[in-house]
Amino acid sequence: MGIRLIRCKHCNHVNKFGARTCSYCFKPTSFLNRILFWVILAVGLGMVVYLNTDWMGR
Numbered sequence: 001m002g003i004r005l006i007r008c009k010h011c012n013h014v015n016k017f018g019a020r021t022c023s024y025c026f027k028p029t030s031f032l033n034r035i036l037f038w039v040i041l042a043v044g045l046g047m048v049v050y051l052n053t054d055w056m057g058r
């Protein structure tokens, strides 16, 4: 639960979210797989920075 699965556009095999290559045919996965990974990472880091910054409360 909660884990995004990305379907390979070449062989339709379901890969783990964030996988750079298909685990079945070893072709590169969609770039969306990696973009979403970085977006989520950036949002996560942004939240940490936001919660640790007191620019609003000063």
Ligand SMILES: [Zn+2]
Residues within 6 Å of the ligand: 008, 009, 010, 011, 012, 013, 022, 023, 024, 025, 026, 027
């Ligand atoms: Zn594949």
